[in-house]
Structure formats: C-alpha cells, structure tokens
Amino acid sequence: MVRVSDIGELELLQWLYERLGNQPILQSLNLLTDVGDDAAVIKLSPTISLVVTTDALIEDVHFRCEWASAMDIGWKALAVNVSDLAAMFAEPIGAVVSIALPESTPVTWVQEFYDGILKFASTANIAIVGGDTVRSPRGIAITVTAFGNNPHVIPKRSNAQVGDMIVVTGTLGDSALGLRALSHGQMDALECNALRDVIQRHLQPQPRWREGLVARAMECCKCAIDISDGLVMDLDHIAQMSQVVIELWLDCIPISEAARKVAEQLRCSALETALYGGEDYELLMAIPEACVTHLCDEIHTRCGTQCTIIGRVLEGPAGIYGITPDGKRIRLHGGYEHFKAEPAQSAIPPLTMQ
Amino acid sequence: MVRVSDIGELELLQWLYERLGNQPILQSLNLLTDVGDDAAVIKLSPTISLVVTTDALIEDVHFRCEWASAMDIGWKALAVNVSDLAAMFAEPIGAVVSIALPESTPVTWVQEFYDGILKFASTANIAIVGGDTVRSPRGIAITVTAFGNNPHVIPKRSNAQVGDMIVVTGTLGDSALGLRALSHGQMDALECNALRDVIQRHLQPQPRWREGLVARAMECCKCAIDISDGLVMDLDHIAQMSQVVIELWLDCIPISEAARKVAEQLRCSALETALYGGEDYELLMAIPEACVTHLCDEIHTRCGTQCTIIGRVLEGPAGIYGITPDGKRIRLHGGYEHFKAEPAQSAIPPLTMQ
Incomplete structure (x- = not known):
C-alpha cells in the first residue's frame, strides 16, 4: 500500500489540483486564480473579488508549546493567512478560527490564544467573525480561513x-x-x-x-x-x-x-x-x-x-x-x-x- | 489550574463570544449576524451578503475510520458546512478544505476522501476552490470552511x-x-x-x-x-x-x-x-x-x-x-x-x- 510519506506532498497535490481543476462547476464560477494558488479569488460582483485562503497549524509540526506562548500561536495562526491575502494585494475583511483542543488544555491557554488572534486582528484591520471549537483526543490543531477583497488586478x-x-x-x-x-x-x-x-x-x-x-x-x-x-x-x-x-x-x-x-x-x-x-x-x-x-x-x-x-x-x-x-x-x-x-x-x- | 474539561464548552464559548463581540472593527463591518451564530453574514454590497461557516471534524471524535469510508468522511465534512449555509438560506458558492494527515495514511484514502468531497460538492453546486494539506503527528483533522450568498433577509x-x-x-x-x-x-x-x-x-x-x-x-x-x-x-x-x-x-x-x-x-x-x-x-x-x-x-x-x-x-x-x-x-x-x-x-x- 502506498502511503503519503512514500509519494510526498508535491505528487499528492499534483493529483489533487488535477481533480479540483476538473470540477464542472468551475465553468460557471468566476474564479480568477488557478486551483493550487495560495489563495482563491472569486469575482462576485464588479466591486467584490473575494480572496479566500486557509492554513492549518498542527501542534509539534507547525508550533511547539514549549517554544511559543499561546499568544504567539494565536497571532501567527492568523498572520500567516493574512500574508496570503497580502500576496493577492487584498484588503483583509474577516476570518474564522477552528481549533481542536485536548480536554486537558488550561483555560488560560485558550484565552491567551484568542488574545493573540485578536491582537494581530486589530493590527491588520480584520474581524474574527466565527469559528468552531472542538475536542481533540491528541494535540492541538488550528485552522484559520481568512478572506479579503481585491476588485482590481490580481497578482499571479x-x-x-x-x-x-x-x-x-x-x-x-x-x-x-x-x-x-x-x-x-x-x-x-x-x-x-x-x-x-x-x-x-x-x-x-x-x-x-x-x-x-x-x-x-x-x-x-x-x-x-x-x-x-x-x-x-x-x-x-x-x-x-x-x-x-x-x-x-x-x-x-x-x-x-x-x-x-x-x-x-x-x-x-x-x-x-x-x-x-x-x-x-x-x-x-x-x-x-x-x-x-x-x-x-x-x-x-x-x-x-x-x-x-x-x-x-x-x-x-x-x-x-x-x-x-x-x-x-x-x-x-x-x-x-x-x-x-x-x-x-x-x-x-x-x-x-x- | 482550570482545564477546558472542568468548565465545558458553553462557559468557554460564553467568554469567547464576549471577547469577539468587543472587537472595535465590528463597528465598521456590516455584520448581519451575532458572533456565536453558526454562520457569519457580512454585507459586502447590495447584491452580496457573504455567508461564512466553518466546521472541524476530528478523527475519533467526529468520525471513526472503522465505521466510515474515506468517501463518507469527505462527503460529510463538506455536507455539515453546507447545512450551516442552508440554515442561513444561502446559495452555496465555494469551500476550502484543510486536512492534517499522518504520514502513514494510504494515498488511496486521501484520494477517496477528496472524491467524497467532490461528489457532495457536485450535488450541492459548490466549488472546492482551495485548501491546505499538512502533516499530522497524530490522527486526521479536517476543517472545511464554506461560503455562500444571501442578499435577502437572513433568518436568525x-x-x-x-x-x-x-x-x-x-x-x-x-x-x-x-x-x-x-x-x-x-x-x-x-x-x-x-x-x-x-x-x-x-x-x-x-x-x-x-x-x-x-x-x-x-x-x-x-x-x-x-x-x-x-x-x-x-x-x-x-x-x-x-x-x-x-x-x-x-x-x-x-x-x-x-x-x-x-x-x-x-x-x-x-x-x-x-x-x-x-x-x-x-x-x-x-x-x-x-x-x-x-x-x-x-x-x-x-x-x-x-x-x-x-x-x-x-x-x-x-x-x-x-x-x-x-x-x-x-x-x-x-x-x-x-x-x-x-x-x-x-x-x-x-x-x-x-
């Protein structure tokens, strides 16, 4: 059996991009980017080209709680997404935050995590408009999805x-x-x-x-x-x-x-x-x-x-x-x-x- | 030290909603829902009220690989998000899929997972426009963020x-x-x-x-x-x-x-x-x-x-x-x-x- 570790990310993504690129619905959607770009841009109206990006941060892969405070982790989880918006020359609008937490996580950790998110959000003029908080049997997993607008030329x-x-x-x-x-x-x-x-x-x-x-x-x-x-x-x-x-x-x-x-x-x-x-x-x-x-x-x-x-x-x-x-x-x-x-x-x- | 298991989800969410509700930027954002609703609705223009929702599915909390095929899990990961759009009377537009995978995951599992996502997507007229694929040291973690439009009255x-x-x-x-x-x-x-x-x-x-x-x-x-x-x-x-x-x-x-x-x-x-x-x-x-x-x-x-x-x-x-x-x-x-x-x-x- 071939495992993802055998083929690596690039081969997996190549397969995925091909599958995603073949969605019939893309014909009718005004998608201004290619599947596989860091952010997707969808022209919704003459004044709104919605830029959407998502990034997952997994404990012990993307961060370590020994090295980074909860505040740092929150900050970075949102910041890396806003960086993708930046690459699309988009003004930030909002973001949703999904976090899976072990039951043993200290409440203060969670609060400081959101403080970090909100501290960065206020510097970047972006609103946290929702999210999902769930239980994790093993380790912390964070996914942030951010969206913004660039109705002008999209850099590619x-x-x-x-x-x-x-x-x-x-x-x-x-x-x-x-x-x-x-x-x-x-x-x-x-x-x-x-x-x-x-x-x-x-x-x-x-x-x-x-x-x-x-x-x-x-x-x-x-x-x-x-x-x-x-x-x-x-x-x-x-x-x-x-x-x-x-x-x-x-x-x-x-x-x-x-x-x-x-x-x-x-x-x-x-x-x-x-x-x-x-x-x-x-x-x-x-x-x-x-x-x-x-x-x-x-x-x-x-x-x-x-x-x-x-x-x-x-x-x-x-x-x-x-x-x-x-x-x-x-x-x-x-x-x-x-x-x-x-x-x-x-x-x-x-x-x-x- | 108080842990999240001691206070439960509702108390944690209450604290979070209060913090999120206090974001100064919300004054200038045309947010049509309250923080804490299943989906956020932001009025971007007269014809676009963007409905955004996100749901995390964690292995052994929300699904078990013994019970559900990769196809089922993909289907459901997107379907539960589209259900939140449904609750807001929004027409689905697009979604991004973030998945954290152990290195040992069979490639066919990942492919069937995306087949399930795409199978449901085509029934719901929604496009998968992007995502993030990362390594997980422990278990599969999926987060889907879906967005749609409802420029009319938002049910609350x-x-x-x-x-x-x-x-x-x-x-x-x-x-x-x-x-x-x-x-x-x-x-x-x-x-x-x-x-x-x-x-x-x-x-x-x-x-x-x-x-x-x-x-x-x-x-x-x-x-x-x-x-x-x-x-x-x-x-x-x-x-x-x-x-x-x-x-x-x-x-x-x-x-x-x-x-x-x-x-x-x-x-x-x-x-x-x-x-x-x-x-x-x-x-x-x-x-x-x-x-x-x-x-x-x-x-x-x-x-x-x-x-x-x-x-x-x-x-x-x-x-x-x-x-x-x-x-x-x-x-x-x-x-x-x-x-x-x-x-x-x-x-x-x-x-x-x-």
Whole structure:
C-alpha cells in the first residue's frame, strides 16, 4: 500500500489540483486564480473579488508549546493567512478560527490564544467573525480561513515577465534563525537583543498586507507571492509558473544586523538561511523596470518598509540562479515537502555549483 | 489550574463570544449576524451578503475510520458546512478544505476522501476552490470552511415570534440510530434495508440548502436553524435567543419507518432519539401561521421534501415543552458539550416530567 510519506506532498497535490481543476462547476464560477494558488479569488460582483485562503497549524509540526506562548500561536495562526491575502494585494475583511483542543488544555491557554488572534486582528484591520471549537483526543490543531477583497488586478505567480525586477520587502532569514535558536534551546543567550529580535520574527510575523495595497494602487506589479517556503522555493514557484529564469544577486539579499549576529553565534550562514529558511512572510514581487523605483519609494514612504531589488527575470528554461559577488553563476535548488521531511528550517540544503 | 474539561464548552464559548463581540472593527463591518451564530453574514454590497461557516471534524471524535469510508468522511465534512449555509438560506458558492494527515495514511484514502468531497460538492453546486494539506503527528483533522450568498433577509435564531409554527424537513433520529448501529458493531444485521438507510443518513447526510432557497424566495420565514446538536437542543437555541416558549407536539415528530424498525432492533426509543439524537442536518424553521401551509407545499413541490409542523411558539420564559398524545406537558432538556462528555448520541438524556 502506498502511503503519503512514500509519494510526498508535491505528487499528492499534483493529483489533487488535477481533480479540483476538473470540477464542472468551475465553468460557471468566476474564479480568477488557478486551483493550487495560495489563495482563491472569486469575482462576485464588479466591486467584490473575494480572496479566500486557509492554513492549518498542527501542534509539534507547525508550533511547539514549549517554544511559543499561546499568544504567539494565536497571532501567527492568523498572520500567516493574512500574508496570503497580502500576496493577492487584498484588503483583509474577516476570518474564522477552528481549533481542536485536548480536554486537558488550561483555560488560560485558550484565552491567551484568542488574545493573540485578536491582537494581530486589530493590527491588520480584520474581524474574527466565527469559528468552531472542538475536542481533540491528541494535540492541538488550528485552522484559520481568512478572506479579503481585491476588485482590481490580481497578482499571479504566472505573471512574471522577462525584464521584470525582483523585489522583496524587509529582511530575510530572521524567522528561520529564530526557530533555529529556539530549537537549540540556548535560553541564556536570550539576553542578547539580536536573538530576541529573530525569535520575535519567528513567533509574531508581520505580514505585508499594507505594502500589498500600496503596490495594488500603483497598478504596475502583476506578479507577487509571500515568502513562506523560503526565498528560493517561492521564487521557483514563480519561475515554474511563468516559465522564466530568475537571476538572484546574492550580495543584494537583505539580511538584518540581528540575523548576521545570530547566524555567527549559531555558526551557520546568514545568506543560506535567507535563501532557504522560510517563514519570512515578506512580499516577493516581479515588477517592470520602468516603475520599480517608484513602487519601492511609495512602499517606503507609506509603510516605512524598506524594499530591495534582489534580481531580475530572464528568458530561458525555468530555474533560479544566484550571482555571487565575484560574478559566478550558481544554480539554486531547495524546498520543503510536508510529508517527506522535517521543515526545511532544520535541513537547509547546501548551495550547489552548476 | 482550570482545564477546558472542568468548565465545558458553553462557559468557554460564553467568554469567547464576549471577547469577539468587543472587537472595535465590528463597528465598521456590516455584520448581519451575532458572533456565536453558526454562520457569519457580512454585507459586502447590495447584491452580496457573504455567508461564512466553518466546521472541524476530528478523527475519533467526529468520525471513526472503522465505521466510515474515506468517501463518507469527505462527503460529510463538506455536507455539515453546507447545512450551516442552508440554515442561513444561502446559495452555496465555494469551500476550502484543510486536512492534517499522518504520514502513514494510504494515498488511496486521501484520494477517496477528496472524491467524497467532490461528489457532495457536485450535488450541492459548490466549488472546492482551495485548501491546505499538512502533516499530522497524530490522527486526521479536517476543517472545511464554506461560503455562500444571501442578499435577502437572513433568518436568525433570535427571530422566532409568538404565534409562529415550528416546521421541520424530512425525518429525525435516523442519523443517531445509524451511529448507534455502527457503534454496536452489528455488521450481520447490515443486510436489513432499514439499518442500511439509517447508517446512510449518518454517513452521508443530505443538507437542505435547496429547501432553504425555496423558503427564502417565499420571504415569510425569518427564523431557521439546521439540526446538528439534536432537535430539542437546537430548538432551545431558538427559545433562548428569541426568549420564547416552544411547545413540541410529540406525536407529530416525523420518524421514518426505517428509524422505527432499527430503534426496535436496538431496543431504544425512536422518539427520544428523534428528540435528542443530533446530526439530522434537517432544516428547523419558525414560520408565521398565515404562510406555513403554503411554504410547506412549495418545498414539497419544488424539492420533493416533506415538511412537518411539529409545534408552535408561545409566550413565556425561554424553554421547550413536549405535549404527549394524552395531553401531558413535559419539560424537555438536553444537550451536548464537546469537552464535558462523549457525543450526545451515545448518552441520550431521559425525558423528565415537569
């Protein structure tokens, strides 16, 4: 008997997308995205294109109660969904929260979990409008479904054009380093501000929905994604869907001072973590060269968020290449499959020379 | 330390509803329902009032893989959500499916699960537009979020009026008897058609969304709910929210021939199971007397579904009373709390004389 661990997530999803893509009802539904995108967009009326996304967080797979407070877990459960809305340039509207709890869960844990949800909700202007609370015989399981609206152009992974510049918000690798620090259990080192910063980035990510709305208003970016699987993996999604080459300028990857310090402490490469770490929840966009500076400036002016041009889109068979400071061209691979391995954060693949 | 098992679901939900009701953002959101209703309704435009509902199904709490096929579980995971849409008289639009799977799950199980989802989806005219597939270290956890539209009057639990008649679609108790049969493990008795019927009602419920749309078109029913917790429990939700007495005519409760036969085989009361069993996913409505016959006729004509008048709404302190064939008045209690006990199906409370 073939088990899901034998075939991995991608093969399973491939089968699923094909099945879902064949639903006759899709003919009559005004679905603006492809099945398999991070969020679905359904045009309901001229002013409403409903953006829907859902993410499950499972105890000991996506979070550990030893590492994260109930408040952190609540925050992140909603934040990762709003990050998917951000990738669709949607304004957040509402969310529903489903949680399965062991009977032994302390009531205060549940209350702090919802406090975390509501704390993030108020920063993101999103309302919690319902949910389901059920008993779990084994471990905590959380599913949040968030929805928003983007009646304008929907950015798609398949829309990257040759000549576009690749832009990313904020800095990369912090979250993965925070996770690495947590899993190393170096609690005494927590006095260090840098460590606290990267752990905070892991526990309470700040998705870029405001930046998405600025980009939407400028009407020049047609391709975006949020970085959840890791920069290279998410760029590869764009490269594959758009059938383009993406060239990444490795000395331009934005890495925070905190990430550099922590990487040094943990004796790992800040750059490799930025490339493969995942869970950054930054916005990654392919933007025509003519408007890239203006768009970056607008995002900085309106949201105070630094944008960095980290590469460009070229013609050729889909793939990601890194350009080193001394001009070498490196083929970049990487990824994370839910069923085949532990999260990529703990199994960062090495750079391979082409 | 107080655990969720100490306080039970209702106390936890009470705290949660208060917290959710206090979200400042609700002031600016056009929310047409109260936090705590089975589905949320948000008016997005004159033609779109988005109805959103979510339900979690946890292995060994809501289903058992020994009793239900993957196809059944998929069917039911979506059907229970569409039943919530039905209770809001919404036409189904789409749904997202989140599933957490142990690595050891057979691939064929996952495929049959989605086949069940899609089989039901095609009967209910609803599209599966996305989801999330993740690894679970322990047991299967499913969450479906469904959404629909009802730009007309939204039926609410708090809208029952003195003088309204209580109407239910279909028959009651079949599903709970099906579950009871499954848990008794009398597989040899499965040759009996009646047993097969009630088990089918449990495994593949048929929510009444079409009937809800007929009721909506008639514009006279302002109070509806779907029966998930059990007739008395769900009527009590209406009684409490509307602050009315509901009188139930016990000899009018619709019980199928199959349910009678199986109840006899299992030596339990078909009536008590119909009152308290739960998971019927029939539509329960309070309808002004002037239009009740016409509405029942319309539903029968258009959907082929029998409606039965089973009681009426009276003035007085909120509560449910049963009237026996010989005219006795019985106070009815009952319910199911997720954290305090096993499902009510296996712990049907006795009728108590007032």
